[in-house]
Structures are given as structure tokens and as C-alpha cells.
Amino acid sequence: xxxxxxxxxxxxxxxxxxxxxxxxxxxxxxxxxxxxxxxxxxxxxxxxxxxxxxxxxxxxxxxxxxxxxxxxxxxxxxxxxxxxxxxxxxxxxxxxxxxxxxxxxxxxxxxxxxxxxxxxxxxxxxxxxxxxxxxxxxxxxxxxxxxxxxxxxxxxxxxxxxxxxxxxxxxxxxxxxxxxxxxxxxxxxxxxxxxxxxxxxxxxxxxxxxxxxxxxxxxxxxxxxxxxxxxxxx
Amino acid sequence: xxxxxxxxxxxxxxxxxxxxxxxxxxxxxxxxxxxxxxxxxxxxxxxxxxxxxxxxxxxxxxxxxxxxxxxxxxxxxxxxxxxxxxxxxxxxxxxxxxxxxxxxxxxxxxxxxxxxxxxxxxxxxxxxxxxxxxxxxxxxxxxxxxxxxxxxxxxxxxxxxxxxxxxxxxxxxxxxxxxxxxxxxxxxxxxxxxxxxxxxxxxxxxxxxxxxxxxxxxxxxxxxxxxxxxxxxx
Numbered sequence: 001x002x003x004x005x006x007x008x009x010x011x012x013x014x015x016x017x018x019x020x021x022x023x024x025x026x027x028x029x030x031x032x033x034x035x036x037x038x039x040x041x042x043x044x045x046x047x048x049x050x051x052x053x054x055x056x057x058x059x060x061x062x063x064x065x066x067x068x069x070x071x072x073x074x075x076x077x078x079x080x081x082x083x084x085x086x087x088x089x090x091x092x093x094x095x096x097x098x099x100x101x102x103x104x105x106x107x108x109x110x111x112x113x114x115x116x117x118x119x120x121x122x123x124x125x126x127x128x129x130x131x132x133x134x135x136x137x138x139x140x141x142x143x144x145x146x147x148x149x150x151x152x153x154x155x156x157x158x159x160x161x162x163x164x165x166x167x168x169x170x171x172x173x174x175x176x177x178x179x180x181x182x183x184x185x186x187x188x189x190x191x192x193x194x195x196x197x198x199x200x201x202x203x204x205x206x207x208x209x210x211x212x213x214x215x216x217x218x219x220x221x222x223x224x225x226x227x228x229x230x231x232x233x234x
Numbered sequence: 235x236x237x238x239x240x241x242x243x244x245x246x247x248x249x250x251x252x253x254x255x256x257x258x259x260x261x262x263x264x265x266x267x268x269x270x271x272x273x274x275x276x277x278x279x280x281x282x283x284x285x286x287x288x289x290x291x292x293x294x295x296x297x298x299x300x301x302x303x304x305x306x307x308x309x310x311x312x313x314x315x316x317x318x319x320x321x322x323x324x325x326x327x328x329x330x331x332x333x334x335x336x337x338x339x340x341x342x343x344x345x346x347x348x349x350x351x352x353x354x355x356x357x358x359x360x361x362x363x364x365x366x367x368x369x370x371x372x373x374x375x376x377x378x379x380x381x382x383x384x385x386x387x388x389x390x391x392x393x394x395x396x397x398x399x400x401x402x403x404x405x406x407x408x409x410x411x412x413x414x415x416x417x418x419x420x421x422x423x424x425x426x427x428x429x430x431x432x433x434x435x436x437x438x439x440x441x442x443x444x445x446x447x448x449x450x451x452x453x454x455x456x457x458x459x460x461x462x463x464x465x466x467x468x
Contacts, residue, residue, distance in 0.1 A: 056330045058362025062296035066323055069303070073320040082312040085319050089300055096290045127361040128292025128384045150362045 002191070004166045005113050005229065007143075008175030009123035009130065011197040013110070014137055015101045020064070021199055023091050027068050030084050034076040046071045047202055054203070058150050060126030065092035096129055100136040103197075109222035110142050113174075113229060118144040122160060122173070124152045124180065152180035154187045161188070172229055176200075178207035182216055192216040193228045236425070238400045239347050239463065241377075242409030243357035243364065245431040247344070248371055249335045254298065255433055257325050261302050264318050268310040280305045281436055288437070292384050294360030299326035330363055334370040337431075343456035344376050347408075347463060352378040356394060356407070358386045358414065386414035388421045395422070406463055410434075412441035416450055426450040427462045 010016035028042055035042075049067045057063030068088050072080050113119065121143045123130050130148045134140050145164065149156045161168055168188035174195060175181025182192035186209060194216060209216070219228050244250035262276055269276075283301045291297030302322050306314050347353065355377045357364050364382045368374050379398065383390045395402055402422035408429060409415025416426035420443060428450060443450070453462050 053327075056327055057296060058360070062291060062300060065300060066296060066326065070320065070323055073316045076316065078316040078320070080316045082307045082310065082314045082316070082319060085316060086304065086307040086312070089304055092300065093287075093290055126292070127382065131384050148361065150365050 002117055002172050002229065002232075002234075003170040004120060004161070004164055004172075005117040006120045006122045006160075006171065006173040006175075006185075007110065008173070008177065008181045009121055009133065009137075010125065011176045011199070012103070012174065012181070012195060013106050013121075013139060014103060014133065017197060017199040017201055019095045019098055020201065023064070023095055026091055027072070027088065030087055031072050031075060031080070033084070034079055040075050042071070042075060045075060049074075051203060058126070059124055060129060061092050061095045062126065065089060096132075100133050102137065102139075103222060105222040107139065109225045110139060112226040114142050116226075117229075120144060120160065120164065121146045122149065122152065122157075123147070124149050152177075152184060154184045157184050157188055157190070161190075169234065172232065174225055174229075177204045178209060179204050183207045183209050186213075186215055190215070191229075191232050191234075193225055194218040195222060195225065196220070236351055236406050236463065236466075236468075237404040238354060238395070238398055238406075239351040240354045240356045240394075240405065240407040240409075240419075241344065242407070242411065242415045243355055243367065243371075244359065245410045245433070246337065246408065246415070246429060247340050247355075247373060248337060248367065251431060251433040251435055253329045253332055254435065257298070257329055260325055261306070261322065264321055265306050265309060265314070267318070268313055274309050276305070276309060279309060283308075285437060292360070293358055294363060295326050295329045296360065299323060330366075334367050336371065336373075337456060339456040341373065343459045344373060346460040348376050350460075351463075354378060354394065354398065355380045356383065356386065356391075357381070358383050386411075386418060388418045391418050391422055391424070395424075403468065406466065408459055408463075411438045412443060413438050417441045417443050420447075420449055424449070425466050425468075427459055428452040429456060429459065430454070 028037055031042055049071045053063060053067045057066060065088055069085055119142060127148050134146055147160050161171055168190040172191035172193060173181050173185040174193045176195055176197040178194060182194050185192050217228050219225060241247060262271055265276055283305045287297060287301045291300060299322055303319055353376060361382050368380055381394050395405055402424040406425035406427060407415050407419040408427045410429055410431040412428060416428050419426050451462050453459055
């Protein structure tokens, strides 16, 4: 029996990437008034700015908006109007206020796992926004502990497991991101249940699973999570 | 004997408000090219925008920059140039990269308290930036536990004390902000050592200490913190 089961939040418990992709489309529409989007390689340049800024901004909506503003100013040779820049700020505020929409079937899936294991929610990103979403989700009482972290890498998982007094070999992580939810836990000797989401941010798509794929499995629907956890041979 | 001593971080362990005040002065210089600052009541309007946005952005540099951009666009009737808006983003990036400068005497003061009590660092703001500052400070090994929280109110302190298994009456908090470090701990029945900093953000200056002032004291220098803690009669 596993002693602890971890759940990711964004795009595992509730919709998230949809809002970011929608923001990116609206960003492109705004900048498209100034430049030819294909010529400007807007998508690649936005991603490059985000990648460069993440070591300063971390993950989350506010950093995304600041990176969008920086990209828009550069790509338009500073021709973009103040009103259009303000629309980017408003776009960020709208994401921060969007209602939390649970992934279909996830409440029952989490409850099924909670019957047999203590649960920890491990999510990365902006502390303030993540706390607001946890509160709005109505799921927080199912979790023994909630960890909002700045990066989901092996040292972070090791710290959380250490604080919980659980060995990695007795831990399984459930999430949509191979890079953030599965690979680092496999590295530590733990287990992973991958539940792909229909959208993936480009910076989350890069994962090296190494040789440990026997300790992970992929399920297509939340309803199959509990059975996947039972199915691991430890 | 107190079972746990908490320390605030910004403006208690290291300089912080100086950078924000400097950013505000540079912000005013930029906007001053477009409007008469006194007529525009820039300072009051910036503060009003920050106060309105804090429920969405939380505390920290990224939210400050977004509020500055919003204020600048409004106050200039969208006449501010994209280049000048980009200077506000750069200004934020500079704060996020500033070196951590310890308050003079604070390392020795923390070490003196650590000889007799386990310590917890309790700081609010942006998770990513606070973690970076804790790492850069060289003080993290003195703390048993580090808590980065989104708001320093009585429920937050109650949660931290509960997780540490310590009663409020066995806890003393050391910090520069009456509103965030002292008042909420007094409310819970704990103790406070107020170490004023030479600068205070307007939104931190509002505090209601109630009737509990017998459980707090004010010291002018870090060197006096340990003695202040010893001096409380429980």
C-alpha cells in the first residue's frame, strides 16, 4: 500500500491551460494590428521571452502578462499603444478571476483514492492565485496537506516527502505533466499516474522519463486513477 | 520559555522597502514627462490602484509593476509610450534581481535567539522572489522552518502554529510591521517584538493593536531582540 498519494492541480483537478491558450490567442490578435504575425514569429518569441524570464518571474499569470508586454513592445518596435498594453493587463486580470471549473469526474476520482490513502496537493505557480483556486475548488478538505511550490523538481518532492515522513517508494503522484508530475517522482524512486490533459503548455512538454517507465502508467480518464494506483506492484 | 520564535523577513532581516520607494520615485519621474505630478495626485492614485488590485495580485513586485502600468495608462489618458511602459517592466526586473542586503546586526541577533529557541521564518509575498531572497540571505540554516504565506493575518498565524504544535501563548513574533507581524499575533494571545524599519509602505502602516499592548515591546536595534524576548513575563 502506498502511504501517500499526491495530486497536481492545474489541468489535473481543474481547467487551466485553456485560459492561457485563450489569452495567447487574444494577445496575438492585439499584436496582429501592428505586425504580420507569421513574419514576426510571435509565438516563438513569446515563448522565448517567457523561458528567459521564468528564472526571475517564476510561473503564473502576472509573469505571463509582463512577458507579453515585453514581447509586444519589442516586436512592434515600441509602436504598440498604451491602450493595447492595458488590454494585456486586463487579460491577465480576467484569468486571475476566472471561475474554477473542475475536470469532469475528478471529484469522485479523488474521493475514491482518499478512501485508502492520505492525499497531498502539490501545485506550482503563484501562491496567491493557487490558494484562491484551491479555496474555490471545494476539494481542499479531501487533502491532508496542500503544498504550493515554486518548481516541481526532485529536490522539491524530496523536501515534501521528508516533511511528511514518507519514503519515495511509498509515494505515487497523479498529474497531467510528464515533466513536473511524473519524471521528478520517478527519479526519486516513486510512482506516477499520468492523466494527460487535452492541452499542454510548450514549456511543460519537455520531459525525460529515463529508464523508470515501469513505475508509471497512463490513464485516459480520472475514473481510472484509483485502479491504476491499486495496480502497481511494489 | 517561549517554544517558538518567528521572524519576519522583508525590512526585518534584509532591506526591501528602500527598493520599492526607489522604484516609486523612478515611476514618478517617468510619468512626470506626461503630467503635472501634483495635479495628477500620482502617489495617491498609485496607492489606490495597488489597494484595489491586491485582492487579485497579492503582494510582490510583479503585481506592483502591473498596478504601475495600469495607473500610468489611466493618468496619461493612454499617452504614455510603449518604451516608457517597458521601462516600468525593467524597473520591476531590477528589484527582482537586487542583491539581498542584511539589516546591520541582524545575523548576530538571530543567532543569539536561535541559541535558546527554535525559529520559524514567516514572510508574505511572492513565493518565487521570497525563496530566492531566503537562499541568497545565507540565514536559512538558522530557521527550523520557512513559511511563505499570502497574507499575515490571524488565521495564517494560527495555521502555522498548529502545524508546529505550539500554542500562541508560547510564541513570539519579531518584525517591523505592526499590521502584519505584531497585531495578528497579539490577537491570538501571542507576543510581539516590534523592530521598526526606517521606511514603511503606506499599506503596512495601518494597524489596530487593540488592548494587548502588554504582550509587545519595541526595540530600536536588532542587538536588543534577544533581551526583549527574555524580558517578557508569561
